[in-house]
Amino acid sequence: MCYSADRALVAFVVIVLLLPLPAVADSPYAPWPAGPPTDPNWFPIGVWLQQPQYAPSYAAAGINQYIGLWQGPTTPQLSTLTTHGMPVLCTQNTTGLTSPYNPIIHGWTQQDEPDNAQWDDANGVYGPPVEPNVIIARYDAMKAADPNRPVFLNLGQGVVYGPAGYIGRGVRRTHFEDYPEYCKGADIVSFDVYPYATRLDLEPAGKPWYVAIGVDRLREWTNYEKPVWCFIECTEIRDANDSGDGPTPRQTKAEAWMALVHGAAGIEFFAHKIDPFDERGLLHEPNMLAMVTAVNSQVQQLAPVLNSATIEKYGAVATSDANIPVDFMVKQFDGNTYLFAVGMRDANVWAAFSLPGLPDTLAAEVIGESRTVTITGGAFADDFSMLDVHLYRISTIPDPATDWYVAAGNWSDGNSWNGGVPDSGKNAYVDNGGTATINQAGEVCASLTVGGSAGQSGTVNMTAGGLTVGGSVKIGSAATFNLGAGTLAHADSNLNVDIANDGLFRVTAGSHAVGSVIPVDGNILAGTMQIEANSSLSVSEIVQDTLTIGAGATLTIRGSSDTVGLMDGLSIDGDDLQLYVESLDSQSGVLGPAGGETPIPEPCSALTLLGGLAWLRRRRRLEG
DSSP: OOOOSSOOOOEEEEEOOOOOOOOOOTTTTTTTSSSSOOOOOOEEEESSSGGGGGGHHHHHHTOOOEEOOTTTTOOOHHHHHHHHHHOEEEEOOHHHHHHHHHHGGGEEOOOSSSOOOOTTTTTEEEEOOOOHHHHHHHHHHHHOOTTSSSSEEOOGGGGOOTTTTGGGGGTTEEEEEEEHHHTTSSOOOOOOOOTSSSSTTTTTTTTTTTTHHHHHHHHHTTOOOOOOOEEOOOOOOOTTTTTTOOHHHHHHHHHHHHHHHHHEEEEEOOOOTTTTTTTTGGGGGGGHHHHHHHHHHHHHHHHHHHTBBHHHHHHHEOOOOOOOEEEEEEEEEETEEEEEEEEEESEEEEEEOOOOSSSEEEEEETTTTTEEEEEEEEEEEEEEEEOOOOEEEEEEEOOOEEEBBBSSEEEEEEBBTTOOOTTOOOOEEEOEEEEEEOTTTTEEESSSEESSSOEEEEEEESSSEEESSSEEEEEEEEEEEEOSSSSSEEEESSEEEEEEETEEEEEOEEEEOEEEOOOTTTTSSOOOEEEEEEEEEEOOOOOEEEEOOOOEEEEEEEOTTTTOOEEEEEEETTEEEEEOOOOOTTSSSSOOOOOOOOOOOOOGGGGESSOOOOOOOOOOOOOO
16 A cells, blocks of 8 residues: 655554444443433443542543442432432442432442452452352342343453463463353453553553453453443552552543544543542542543543444554554544544554545544644545544545455355445455355345455355346456356346456356446456356457357357447367457358458357447457
């Protein structure tokens, strides 16, 4: 990929192509009538274990729910939260189930961090973590007592570690197989890791991108079927020589957006300082509080966008330093395309983005920064300094499409396409060098491009069934369409197959008809059409560089007075005849020269011309 820029790019990251552009996704909280709001204008922003009387201060900072209540819920706690309009997720107990104030409860919480080694009071030592089957049993019991609210589970930092695992998990340190099981014990799954406040000898220390790792893993472990939330650090937590000094406001903002860009469906803040203890630590740090308030305000303003479905595997980014990645996500909402990007290292880097399918020239607003960037040919560049976050809004959307991204597979398998199985509204692209096989009826697409650009290749094999195309089929210079059994058709009329130079459209079996087979640009004779032995193709127009007809095969050119069938080269298998056509004789029904000369001998009887084809005077050469 080429960018117009005055700096050299030395890193290339995350190449993917067009996908369908969905609108607002269905709310993940819809199954629970008494659960979190389903309004797309609401995005979960929580705070951990605060006293209810502080709710107005947290609401002013953009917090819209409490997570946990100390030794609660109690009736006074629920009453106070109701007065302040602050929803809560808390332990399920008799008070919570029966209190007249329980509409303020939006969910039930599991034991915090059950995946960590648990303190054994009786023996004064750490024992093993709570087993996943215990968490699942508790979940089942909570759901039986109240099916109208979701169950929330927060896991510890073991979620993010490498193969050596987290020492704090004790005897289950390296048992990552526990985590998918833990996830079965909740409807909403969360985790916490605090890179700037954790112990300096631990793996995540000073690595904010571990927040993104945790989100990615939990989404995978929940099969992308449950909302994943993430705790964000915003205080020093511990004043200790062996621990970090806590994040700066800039670092807290970056962690929040790392989580969001990687698909977190909610964020929560750990506002405590533990040593010395200050439950409202965040509220007592003005600079951090201002940043958290600003982040929350921006997140809430963008809630409808964040709640819309992410366009997976669309776009590309290149950075000026391979060791300093920039991660991004793309959304489409209300006629706009949004690209949210964050620098993943505490260093300066330059990044260039590419969004295929956008108009040639337009501008992107950088939200909250009072500036724009120019997009040319779908590409633009920007600077990312020290964990910068840039949020771009583009007042257009790319054409809907879906791209084949596996080496080989079945056309009907949605996992083989980065935008799902093609439909009548999606342009289908097979240009990654892979092979898509069509073997069942009813396949459709808006258009089909096989190896459409220079350097791209691909193959489509139709072995059965059928494909209906709304537009045309384009076959690139290093691409092949093998048409065997089955039916290739246009949705409304005759189908055009455009073949670039060195592209191949090959009929391998059966009897088929298309409207025309022409070069991509409509002027240059290009590509190859090949009809295998004992198969048949009927077309209304051929503008083609090479046509090969197998033994026993038939080509029928259907035409009228203004239709021209033209081939620079004709090869008929069996007699080794190479013919360069000077003209098409519509009267004799065979290929013939101008001026009534003797028609070309018997091998050309495989080519049948039906009525009204105009003469084109071309050079004629007969060999063999």
